[in-house]
Amino acid sequence: MRKSIILIAIVLLIGFGKGQKALGKNNSAGSSSGQESFKKNCAVCHGEKGLGDGLAARFLFPKPRNFSDVMFKIRSTSSGDVPTEQDLFDTIKNGMPGSAMPSFSYLQDEERWDLIEYIKTLGVKKIGRKKVNIWKIRRKPHVIKVPPQPGLTSELLAMGKELYLDKDIACKECHGEKGRGDGPKASSLKDDWDYPTVPNDFTRGIYKGGGTVRDLYLRFTTGMAGTPMPSFEESLPSDKDRWALTYYVKSLAGKKVAKQLSQEKIVVKKVNKEISMDPKDDIWKDVRVVKIPTMLLWQRQEAAEAVSIKAIQNSRKIAFLIEWEDSVVNSRSIRHEDFTDAVAVQFALTKPRGHFSMGSKEDPVNIWQWRLDRQMDLEKFHDMEDVYPAMVRDDYQLANPDYPKSLEKEGHLPISSAQFHEKTYITGWGAGNQFSTPTRPRAVEDLNAGGFSTLEIQESGDQGVAGQGIWNNGNWQVVFMRSMKTASAKDVQFEVGKQVSIAFALWDGERRDRDGQKAVSFWQILEIEK
Amino acid sequence: MKKRMVVAFLVAIFCLFVLGLAFAYEVSEVMNGGTIEGRVRLSGSPPPPKIIGVGQDREVCGEVQKSYEIEGKKGGVKNVLVMILEIGKGKDFDFPEAVLGQKECMFEPHIVLASPGKLMLASSDPIPHNIHTKSIMNPPINITLNRLKRKSSLSVTFPEIIDVKCDLHGWMKGYIVVAEHPYYAITTDDGSFQLREVPPGTYELEVWHAKLGSQTKEVTVKAGRKTVIEFTY
Ligand SMILES: [Cu+2]
Numbered sequence A: 001m002r003k004s005i006i007l008i009a010i011v012l013l014i015g016f017g018k019g020q021k022a023l024g025k026n027n028s029a030g031s032s033s034g035q036e037s038f039k040k041n042c043a044v045c046h047g048e049k050g051l052g053d054g055l056a057a058r059f060l061f062p063k064p065r066n067f068s069d070v071m072f073k074i075r076s077t078s079s080g081d082v083p084t085e086q087d088l089f090d091t092i093k094n095g096m097p098g099s100a101m102p103s104f105s106y107l108q109d110e111e112r113w114d115l116i117e118y119i120k121t122l123g124v125k126k127i128g129r130k131k132v133n134i135w136k137i138r139r140k141p142h143v144i145k146v147p148p149q150p151g152l153t154s155e156l157l158a159m160g161k162e163l164y165l166d167k168d169i170a171c172k173e174c175h176g177e178k179g180r181g182d183g184p185k186a187s188s189l190k191d192d193w194d195y196p197t198v199p200n201d202f203t204r205g206i207y208k209g210g211g212t213v214r215d216l217y218l219r220f221t222t223g224m225a226g227t228p229m230p231s232f233e234e235s236l237p238s239d240k241d242r243w244a245l246t247y248y249v250k251s252l253a254g255k256k257v258a259k260q261l262s263q264e265k266i267v268v269k270k271v272n273k274e275i276s277m278d279p280k281d282d283i284w285k286d287v288r289v290v291k292i293p294t295m296l297l298w299q300r301q302e303a304a305e306a307v308s309i310k311a312i313q314n315s316r317k318i319a320f321l322i323e324w325e326d327s328v329v330n331s332r333s334i335r336h337e338d339f340t341d342a343v344a345v346q347f348a349l350t351k352p353r354g355h356f357s358m359g360s361k362e363d364p365v366n367i368w369q370w371r372l373d374r375q376m377d378l379e380k381f382h383d384m385e386d387v388y389p390a391m392v393r394d395d396y397q398l399a400n401p402d403y404p405k406s407l408e409k410e411g412h413l414p415i416s417s418a419q420f421h422e423k424t425y426i427t428g429w430g431a432g433n434q435f436s437t438p439t440r441p442r443a444v445e446d447l448n449a450g451g452f453s454t455l456e457i458q459e460s461g462d463q464g465v466a467g468q469g470i471w472n473n474g475n476w477q478v479v480f481m482r483s484m485k486t487a488s489a490k491d492v493q494f495e496v497g498k499q500v501s502i503a504f505a506l507w508d509g510e511r512r513d514r515d516g517q518k519a520v521s522f523w524q525i526l527e528i529e530k
Numbered sequence B: 001m002k003k004r005m006v007v008a009f010l011v012a013i014f015c016l017f018v019l020g021l022a023f024a025y026e027v028s029e030v031m032n033g034g035t036i037e038g039r040v041r042l043s044g045s046p047p048p049p050k051i052i053g054v055g056q057d058r059e060v061c062g063e064v065q066k067s068y069e070i071e072g073k074k075g076g077v078k079n080v081l082v083m084i085l086e087i088g089k090g091k092d093f094d095f096p097e098a099v100l101g102q103k104e105c106m107f108e109p110h111i112v113l114a115s116p117g118k119l120m121l122a123s124s125d126p127i128p129h130n131i132h133t134k135s136i137m138n139p140p141i142n143i144t145l146n147r148l149k150r151k152s153s154l155s156v157t158f159p160e161i162i163d164v165k166c167d168l169h170g171w172m173k174g175y176i177v178v179a180e181h182p183y184y185a186i187t188t189d190d191g192s193f194q195l196r197e198v199p200p201g202t203y204e205l206e207v208w209h210a211k212l213g214s215q216t217k218e219v220t221v222k223a224g225r226k227t228v229i230e231f232t233y
Helices: A003-021 A030-042 A085-094 A109-121 A155-166 A169-173 A211-222 A239-251 A371-378 B002-019
Strands: A126-127 A130-133 A265-270 A290-293 A304-315 A317-325 A344-350 A363-373 A442-451 A466-472 A475-483 A500-509 A522-529 B034-041 B050-053 B064-067 B080-084 B099-103 B106-109 B110-114 B117-123 B130-132 B142-145 B151-156 B162-167 B173-178 B184-185 B192-198 B203-211 B215-223 B226-232
Touching: A003 A304, A003 B106, A030 A109, A030 B162, A085 A109, A085 B099, A085 B117, A130 B215, A155 A239, A169 A442, A211 A239, A304 A500, A304 A522, A304 B142, A317 A344, A344 A475, A363 A371, A363 A466, A363 A475, B034 B215, B080 B192, B099 B130, B110 B117, B110 B184, B117 B142
Parallel strands: A265 A304, A265 A522, B034 B226, B099 B117, B110 B173
Antiparallel strands: A126 A130, A290 A304, A304 A317, A317 A475, A344 A363, A344 A500, A363 A442, A466 A475, A500 A522, B034 B192, B050 B064, B080 B184, B080 B203, B099 B106, B117 B151, B130 B142, B130 B162, B162 B173, B203 B215
């Protein structure tokens, strides 16, 4: 019985004693209500047991965290340390922009604390034959104190730029000369779970841990566990240097800072006129627009950051105008390497649990999907001028080789002709055979889903949703219209004075989006005005 | 002072109990210990190294990097970890001070043996490197070493084999072995190793190689004697 045992004893004493304290209030009630909330709000991505294997995980990059790993990117603590409870609280409240991790700002504080309590019970690994809760063996985290922030001066900014470009500090090796996330080392980086990972593109202003100067100061000081992003706590020790670098990095995005999604209310305005399918119709002029941020289910460098929604109804019909930024039109899904732009509106047929879903057995959904390629099939039978009489021709950006009008109509194959599609694309939202019908006289399909990969297209006779899209100067505008009420139990029904949960999904063909690879919003509330 | 030690000990026992971690090793004087001496051989010759073209940082890393998955001379395998699997009692740790170095864009040594405590980290290159560890029990870190910080340390408490990489140079890979007791060794160039002052008895001896995997053999150590053993991959 000598020194080393005592050493271990002391290390364990410190480690364990403090680990226990870090657990905070340790009531089991908190943990069991945390568990309930976790099942409801988090399990769809993080999995029932928090192993990062929820139903949605398949579609998500980066993957939802496996909480048994006890690895956290967003910390105020040294490399190797667990985050503070406040760090986790902030992450759950604000979400992680640039990933699928949503903001849970609508939860009560108490519920977030319960969730944290519960997450800490999930940090269990099997070591040999024993189960060990990693939280309990980590030391008490060393919290990095952020010193008072100096005022921004041009001198500080210049100094920051110099540090940023310093080869020995290495930011530019990964984040690139101009901060676009394209440094010489960028393409070969992998995270601890062996997935390729990309350095942040600073010009976009999307930060997982928040975009205040304090956030940025902490992020490179602490590093981001499980990623190539190292800690500079020791290798950039001067406060002044750190602030200079922080200001410079922040300046690369201008004023942009992405916020993670939360819930909005969309009011369907009552109009007393016929509703047309033309997105440019005056009827939309005075309708309040609600801008809803979208998140990527597939991490990449660019994506629409929001969709703008307007909604109207005239007692018989209801219509939505959906607008989003998309700098390139993609319609030629006829060739294997091409993908199409598309948008979908999703309605919950029940009151949805959680705020992200592709439907489940208990919470089925009704989906209206508009696809550019299908619309172009249609256009074969119309002239664009008939559909959009108000349109200025020169403005019409589809007048390029993609537009069937400039092709030989007789010999031109319908764009959705099955044999030319990539199989994965045909399956669309992961569905079955009905998708391979070569032509369909609709730009919009009325679909149902009861969980991932259970997408079903409704019978021909039930297909009652009309849709038209135009692309104008970098924006898509798509109108959806349907009767307020239908006879089908698979359809969402709209009643004056009632609320429906609604969500949106976007595919950008230029970015080769397809299937689960898309940008989505959370459930929003749709209220039908009297 | 004594009282404090007793408390520490009791707490340690308590922790061991609660955590269920096998820290059952006890240091005691070894009378009449024996020696295990051996070699790890490779049947056939080692595959040639992978040649990796260096893009950036050629001034320091050279034009190419040779990555040896299996290395060794005279039919032996280098960098094999050798350890007695379960041993309750024995000598105190006598490893040389463990330093994980970074030199000419390689981890040096490729596999470093550490007793529980602090492991020193040091870079002698004029360019930045990351030390990015992947561990479960011990805290996983990712830090940069550069001209402002050439040395650091990592606290390693629990027996574990830890992967180490540098994100800036994809070929830079290494291992930290945190030992549970002092009867651990790493084979030299020709695959040989030695474990000294082993209390007489019969043990399971395990060898582990990152690429070749592990093997175990039973070995009996007699008082004051040398036992010779050989492993072949
Ligand atoms: Cu390196």
